[in-house]
Amino acid sequence: MSILGTRVHRVEDPAFLTKGGTYTDDLTDERLAGALHLTLVRSPIAHATITSIDTSAAKQAPGVVAVLTAADCDLEPVLVFDRANKKMVRPYLATDRVRFVGEPVAAVLTEHPYQGEDAAELVDVDYDPLPAVVDVEAALNGEVLLFPEAGTNVATAKGSADPGAGFFADCEVVVTKQILNQRVAPAPLETRAAAAAWDDGRYTVFCSNQNAQGTRDDLAERLGVDVADVHVILPDVGGGFGAKIGADPEYVLVAWLARRLGRPVRWSESRSENMTGLVHGRAQHQTITIGGDRDGTVKAYQLKIVGEAGAYPAFGAALPNLTGMMARGTYDIARKHSSYVSVVTNTTPTGAYRGAGRPEATQAIERAMDLFARAIGMDPADVRRKNFIAPEQFPYEITDEISYDTGEYAKALDLALRSAGYEQLRAEQARRRERGDTKLLGIGLSSYVEITAGGGASENGSVEVHPDGTVTVLTGSSPHGQGHATAWAMLAHEQLGIPMEKITVRHGDTDQIPEGAGTMGSRSLQTGGIAVHKAAGELVELAKQRAADLLEADVADLVVDKDVAAITVAGVPSARKITFAELAAQEQLRVHTEWDAGKATFPFGAHVAVVEVDAETGKAAVQRIWAVDDAGPVLNPLLFDGQRHGGIAQGIAQAMLEEVTYDEDGQPLAASFADYGIPSAAELPSFDLVGMETPTDANPLGYKGIGEAGTIGSCPAVQNAVIDAVAHLGVDHIDMPLTPVRVWTAIQQAAGGAK
Template sequence: MAGSILGNNVRRIEDPRLITGHGRYIDDLDADNVLHLRAVRSQIPHGVLNSVDTDDASQVPGVVAVLTADDFELPPNNPTRPAPRETARPLVASGRVRFVGEVVAVIVAEDPVAAADAADLVWADIDPLEASPTIERALEATELLFPEIGTNIVHEEGDEPDPEFFADADVVVEAKFYNQRLAAVPLETSNALIFPESDGSVTAWVSSQNVFGQRNAIARALGMERDEVRGRVTDMGGGFGAKFYSYPEQILAAELARRFNRPVRWSESRTENLVGMTHGRAQHQHVTIGAKSDGSITGLRVHVDQEVGAYPTFGVFIPVWTRLMTSGVYKIPKIEFYYRDVVTNTTQVHAYRGAARPEATALVERILDMLAMEMEIEPAEIRRHNFIQPEDFPYKTPVGANYDSGDYEKALDMALAMADYEALRAEQAQRRSAGDSKLLGIGLASYVEITAPEANPGEWAAAEVHDDGTITVRVGTSSHGQGHETAFAQVAAAEFKVPYTDVKVVFGDTRVIERGGGTGGSRSLQLGGSAIKVASDKVVTRAKQIAATHLEASANDIEVFDNGTVGVRGVPDTGLTWPQLVELSHDEVHMSDDDDGPGLSEEAFFEQDDATYPFGTHVSVVEVDTETGSVELLRHIAVDDAGEILNRYLLDGQVHGGIAQGAGQALLEEVKYDEWANPLTGNLVSYLIPSSVNLPAFELAHTVTPTPHNEMGVKGIGEAATIGSTPAIQNAVIDALSHLGVRHIDMPLTAAKVWEAMNGAG
């Protein structure tokens, strides 16, 4: 069969370009007569900004301008609702600074060296104020971040506690967890290259997961019509949710490109990235669970305090999705959930891979393990006992999630079999009885997550056949490592029955793409891919009509043959090639009032009637050295179910990356501030991320439970492994020490924290 069909494990189209150094990232793009923007950032976490002295900086050779808030009349970045409008972030600080890294001035220079030299000479006169680096301090603070709203709590919402909530429980377990603050650390930091055009418009190259959102943010700030801003994205080195945000420097670059009528380039350093790019997680959880004597869960109560950083953005919404997923994969009859969003003198909190689903899964899987310990029930069995069953789907949880499909026990059983679970438990017992200094821990996590949520429900695409028979599809999502060029080419190739290498995928250009929701929430294949499928189907339908007229047959008798020609069913010799069909489409006899004109080109907008819910079980095996507290990840088994599988290579690639990031959170990563709210993790020496040295070869498998919400039956996979792996690894470390009396350790499970927990329990 020519080309590719869904389910074939074909190689990624984009890889030869990327791995041979021929990728084109924004910093690789050429620009004549370009100016360089550099941000001058506050070194004070909280204070009154009296003035900014720019005189010395302005004298540096090559400096074109040094600008402060007084030099701009631009609206602030609005907060994510329901946070008060008073908490909007100014593009350049004015009157007050609220975190280390906030922009207080910008340098515009002929070269980056001059810009850096000038930045060192800017003096911001700031009277320090009491700073709140933590939620605890923010809730007690007398010096508020936004005095005009009278509190550091920018939003709170939830259920009133019922004093009889656990009256039917035989056992109640309560704990407090901290899902620590993380940095996204994409390979490519944030940047922009803005070109002013002769007609007054701008072309904005941005490293963004949502080019339409970037276009809209620039247009709104600059008072331009949206079609006066052309947003563009090229190859991109990761995003992980943090590049869904429009950064002040990107908007300022657009303003300055228009002001000086020259291209403006901005690219942040790694240190700037670690203090300026939005962070993730940072959620404090107070969790209580009740159960009957047989282990049946009776209820779950959760109180969340969410750090949102100095200015509320998507972080205020994270507890909403955390609440939505607090039932996990279990039949929980009732759930109480209450949350508060709290501003602190720290970097803003935004989406980070999984965004709320890792937080929800962690709290559920952690408290369930603690319940199992308390009741002396095997961790796998307490999960199995409480699973939602296949016949229960579609299933609506007490907090309103509409689960589409699932077979949670099947994934658990497969993961346990792959791990040889009983043998691991036997080895664990043997090591303990022998007094081995290196203890074995086995951790489980069964998860379900939401993908393509209703907040961003649809996607646009177009498909076109060219004179030479090649095909171009355009789509509103964009790729930053996922393999969209391959996946979307496969979707189209399956409809046209041509080699997938004959399909070109175009994304990240608001001039040639009508609209788009961007890449996030694991939405791309099920929405963007489905839109491509619908658009391709429409082209194929028109081609069949043309072939039917030309061959004097009924359109119902026309099919696309496996060799990529279109003809009468059962008579392959009648097949017309795609170039022939394009040529015929220009003949008036083949046009109808419904056609947009000659050629084979169609558009589509695809909307799902609901979100999809991937699921799975992860098993992690660790070794804990009781003499040092160090943890070694020995094995990690992942069984994930994202519905039908388009391409196993692409799916496994997403799972590999997700497990690595999950291991990073569980064992290594944490953004830290000192007691005065100064960042302590401003480089990759102090902020540790995993490498191949820290990770074993992952053992992967998949079950397939299609969703009914799209024709392909696919769900999202981009974030699933991060959601499942993190609590599995955390549970494994605590499991290794459970016989010593250790019940919980907050992440990251560093050697120092593990050693302290062991000795404290002892």
């Protein structure tokens, strides 16, 4: 029986559950002996010119080795997102101007971290405040510019906001709504940390990150050295969620400081720093317009996006493009139009966060479907069924180059509805409304399709059997909680028969593994996993070639006897068996291979959420959520469901609780875990997962990605459910997060409007 598809416990866990993970701040590596500790002085003001910085008092403080400012720093400011307005470059330490609360202004280096906090308080920065640009409308009108030399606050834009005359002309019903996909904080439990040494002309950089090789390349470019002169090592990483991709400015600074000061440097940010210093996600202001006929046919859909790039355009400036590409969702809509503008504001830069561009697309189309259903008086499930892309329409082209690979959208929705008992839920909802219960029931649906491995479908992998029978697997992907060490070992074991416990998976060290694209965009299994599968298969072929002479048999007649991890002759029980280990003892037995699917895959699914809303207080609670998440065959249900659980929770969290807000001066209002609404176990239910598997044709095992699907599916289902609970009171939309005060206010306004 194949190990693939079975529930294998993680090989990672014993270490995590005894001595704990070894994260960057835990390192005792000898290369970091005698390290200085970096404390960053960060701007407390959103927008200001810096008139002076006095570091003299700080330099006298106990334990201080150096205090540096932009005047001391020869690093070239960087255009973090290379397609943004070329003038919108970011310095590593603020030069003449600060553009967001949390922007690094000075670097304090001390022998002990406690001394750093003391000394940082003594750095005297004179700020001359400028008006802060917080609102995107203010950014667009450009009265105050973050980069006067750019002449605009627009970082990047695409498409006309006008879909053209006649776009909605033949529609019986057209509904339009402005909705907010609010700014949220990725908030991995491990904040960012980096440690660097410079020795003999070469940087060694340890950091908390999702991609060693890409970060090495960034570091080399930004430090102005050859790629060969940078060695990046990723220890255990305490969560990333898209926000730890590439070399953050602080990481570059840590490496630069190590060289400049001639001593290793360590940095581990506080949570308060992390909440303003790490990129935020989402932050799209959307206008959705949907048109169609009263029979439920949707004919035209327009999505207009104003995206917040934050103070310095990073990857977040690019994400509305992906949102536009995925705007139609699971629906076969005759006319679809999208456009976007990304603007800079005096806020934390935005970047990828679980889903990164796709949740924003799904939220918009799924809200639009509900609004359209309401407008024509049809059940939201029926409207969706009426418009789904049908199975026979695949591959379904969404751009000139990209097509949805496989999908069964109606089947997924029907499975979710049947699992939830949709008809009974609607009946219970009606009963409560009739009785005038204050505890209202809301039922929300979502149907989603998303793109995984969209940033590139190639990855490398190596498998080597050693003479002692152990195996080393090298991978260019870069886990931070997903369980690759277990999954990749399963893939190797499947073909070699060598026991799981003898297989070691290595990743995240650029000297051992020079190439790799890391873990992001739900790409790993279908790229890095398939590369390992392919490498193991090629290793079997290599072993057969070598064994053929020894066994005096044709290669074509040889098979793997997985019970003993050996090559033998098919159908001849008495035949000699030569183990992989024996072959390795004769000559190195190693395969390094590249896998390139050449295309992305498109997981899909449907979620049904049930919420209860206290009509008197506006407080909503998610009671149940049923999730159908189809990402093709499942390698390990333990890991697969774990990804769904975490994803679903983050989607619920965005719908119900989380939001980064700023006051009009650009001061963040939720800059700690005391204020920012990450849910605990007490705010969430257990989740009902429903299985469905539709393989892709993009790779031999049919795998798609599952890392982000849960978030993409759950968030709109929950938002739709809360709005559904109060829909009969006249409410047709409430922006996320659906906090008590917001829901209560919406009910009051609807009641006021009805009078």
